[in-house]
Amino acid sequence: MAEVVEEREEAVEPVQRVRKLEGSVDVPGSEPVSVQALALAAKVSGESTIARCATTPGVRRFAEQLGQLGVSVTFDGETVTVTGGDLQQPEGEIAAESVESYAAFAGLGIGRSAVLTGEEVFKADAGRILDVLNGFDAVVRHAEDTPFPADLGKVFPKPGTYQLGQPDSNVKTALFLGALEQEGTFELQQGLSGEDDLEVLFRRAKGKLEKGRIEDADGYQIVYEGPQTLEGRDHELPGDATGTLFILAAAACRPKSEVEVLHAGSDWRTRRLIDLLRRLDLKIQIEKTRTGSGFSTRTLKVSSSDLRRIKIADEYAELFMDEAPTFAVVGACAIGETVIRDIAPLREGDRDVIALTVEGLRRMGVRVGEMPDGLVIQGVNALQGSEVDAGGDPRVGIAFTIAGMAAEGETRVLNPGPIEETYPGVLSRIESVAVAGRS
Numbered sequence: 492m493a494e495v496v497e498e499r500e501e502a503v504e505p506v507q508r509v510r511k512l513e514g515s516v517d518v519p520g521s522e523p524v525s526v527q528a529l530a531l532a533a534k535v536s537g538e539s540t541i542a543r544c545a546t547t548p549g550v551r552r553f554a555e556q557l558g559q560l561g562v563s564v565t566f567d568g569e570t571v572t573v574t575g576g577d578l579q580q581p582e583g584e585i586a587a588e589s590v591e592s593y594a595a596f597a598g599l600g601i602g603r604s605a606v607l608t609g610e611e612v613f614k615a616d617a618g619r620i621l622d623v624l625n626g627f628d629a630v631v632r633h634a635e636d637t638p639f640p641a642d643l644g645k646v647f648p649k650p651g652t653y654q655l656g657q658p659d660s661n662v663k664t665a666l667f668l669g670a671l672e673q674e675g676t677f678e679l680q681q682g683l684s685g686e687d688d689l690e691v692l693f694r695r696a697k698g699k700l701e702k703g704r705i706e707d708a709d710g711y712q713i714v715y716e717g718p719q720t721l722e723g724r725d726h727e728l729p730g731d732a733t734g735t736l737f738i739l740a741a742a743a744c745r746p747k748s749e750v751e752v753l754h755a756g757s758d759w760r761t762r763r764l765i766d767l768l769r770r771l772d773l774k775i776q777i778e779k780t781r782t783g784s785g786f787s788t789r790t791l792k793v794s795s796s797d798l799r800r801i802k803i804a805d806e807y808a809e810l811f812m813d814e815a816p817t818f819a820v821v822g823a824c825a826i827g828e829t830v831i832r833d834i835a836p837l838r839e840g841d842r843d844v845i846a847l848t849v850e851g852l853r854r855m856g857v858r859v860g861e862m863p864d865g866l867v868i869q870g871v872n873a874l875q876g877s878e879v880d881a882g883g884d885p886r887v888g889i890a891f892t893i894a895g896m897a898a899e900g901e902t903r904v905l906n907p908g909p910i911e912e913t914y915p916g917v918l919s920r921i922e923s924v925a926v927a928g929r930s
Contacts (some may be wrong), residue, residue: 498616506895507927508876512741513746514924515688518755519916520545520569523591523787524688526553527664528597528726531692532573533562534671537723540857543754543782544571544728546915551900554593556585560599569916570650575723581605584640591915594661597621598668601629603646617641626653627666627677629723632892650675660687663713667693668701670717677715684711688729695784711845713922726800727782732760733814734917735791737889739764739819741921742793743773744824752791754782763810765791767818767862771825772799774805774881799871800827808833808865810839818849822859824897833865847887855898876900885913892918898926 505793520543529550532539544550546569552769554564554571561579565572584606587593590613597620600607609617617638621631627648633641648670655662658681668690670677690700698721701714735755742748755761757779765775774794782788803811803818808831811818814836822829837844849861852868856875860867876898881888888907895902910918 497663499818501905503903503905504578505896506892506904507702507922507925508898509745509896509925510928511926512750512921513926515751515753516738516785516920517543517925518738519543519734519914519920520728521731521756521758522547523767524692524728526549526591527660527689528596528692528728529557529564529571529573530599530668531559531663531689531696532719532726533560533578533599534668534716535573535696535721535723536576539565539572539573539575539723540725540808541571541573542725543730544915545568545569545731548912549588549592552588553595556592556596559585565744567831569736569815570712575876577872578603585609589613590661593617594620595668597624597641597643597665597902601631601642601665601669603643604645605643606640607643609638610854614638616661620661620662623650623653623655623662623666624648624669627670628653629669647673647781650677652678652680654800655679656680657681658683658685658699658864660689663687663689667698670715671721672718674718675716678719679713681713681744682709682710683736686787688781691785692726693721695726696724696812705796715773724784726784728760729786729788730754730783732758732764732866733914735761736764736811736918737790737826737893737914737917738815738921739775739793740775740821741893741896741925743798743821744893746796748793748795750793752793754780754873755789757787757789757793758812761789763807767801767803767807769813771801772797773823798825798870800825800829802832804832804865812836813842813886815888816844819848819852819868819891820890820894823852823855823870823874823894825870827870829868829870830865831868832865834877836862840886842882844884844887846855847880847882847884850885851881851891851894854879855894855902876902878903878906881907883892883908887911889917893921896921
């Protein structure tokens with residue numbers, strides 16, 4: 492989920508109308524995998540290079556926090572150089588802003604008397620991570636009813652076996668980073684075999700993990716034999732689901748688009764996104780690929796024509812809550828009635844995102860019905876250019892920028908919010924395959 496950056500004044504330029512999208516474009520890097528890659532590189536003596544690293548505010552703040560542990564992180568566009576090694580004792584609390592950063596700091600801070608806190612939204616996941624560390628006889632102390640704050644103590648994980656159940660890349664991040672220099676065998680047992688991002692990063696850095704079926708039982712085991720020393724390597728990361736969504740949405744809104752999207756991730760969220768867009772009748776062919784460092788990715792060959800109506804609710808609404816304004820724009824370009832429900836949380840906070848989206852669509856000539864938890868959109872032959880106020884919210888700002896590319900006449904998005912900071916590299920990628928002009 493993208494973090495919304497604080498509003499600030501920006502110049503308002505008309506949105507360039509786009510006839511179609513055509514050509515090849517890659518996807519900005521995955522934020523969760525970027526955090527894991529930075530954390531792993533922090534434990535490596537020497538230099539690691541991470542290509543297609545996300546540059547979102549959350550990733551940049553995580554990099555700054557690594558600096559407090561004595562880790563050097565240098566950004567050059569979307570390529571990051573990390574010099575890690577012996578970590579310094581952290582001063583004060585470490586405030587994690589995502590479950591991925593919480594897992595990373597749990598692994599980096601265990602046994603070093605670090606104090607770790609986090610946010611309510613990932614409280615349950617944080618508790619699970621700490622339970623696993625305690626399951627390997629680390630001594631993590633926190634209140635009974637909350638994992639925040641947690642005193643990670645001076646005891647490192649000890650060899651043992653833990654029944655994990657479902658695979659959890661964040662648990663593995665915390666455990667294997669924490670146990671890296673410890674002697675003995677650490678075994679996690681899980682119900683499924685699938686390789687996750689932490690395992691790819693670990694093996695790329697010349698770490699050894701053994702995986703196989705549990706003898707005389709259901710499930711799989713992943714075994715780490717320590718101590719091990721990781722090597723500084725080059726890592727090329729997979730693409731981010733949110734960036735993929737915006738590129739595909741822009742293509743969907745312009746009939747006759749033919750776009751090849753490179754390095755799309757194979758994660759759960761990207762797979763659900765493809766399912767949803769196919770229901771809109773966007774033609775997507777999938778070719779399995781891998782990045783240079785071994786991440787499973789996909790090349791998506793996308794063809795757009797007339798879209799059909801869709802209903803987004805339940806699991807899909809929760810999974811793509813922040814992108815609901817963009818799906819509303821895509822629905823306005825479809826034939827028939829599109830319904831988006833179960834997004835009431837978008838009314839909370841400083842801005843009512845549902846109301847902003849409804850008003851913006853109406854200004855562009857779309858008939859929209861507003862509900863407490865969503866909206867109903869009647870598709871139109873063509874969006875009409877207009878002035879649309881995004882209320883300083885980049886989720887709305889990027890949605891109506893995409894709408895303006897498809898609209899007849901001039902569109903200006905007022906108060907678009909910090910789109911480039913919240914979704915770095917997305918609009919420039921869309922513009923790189925945009926064919927300007929009228930249909």
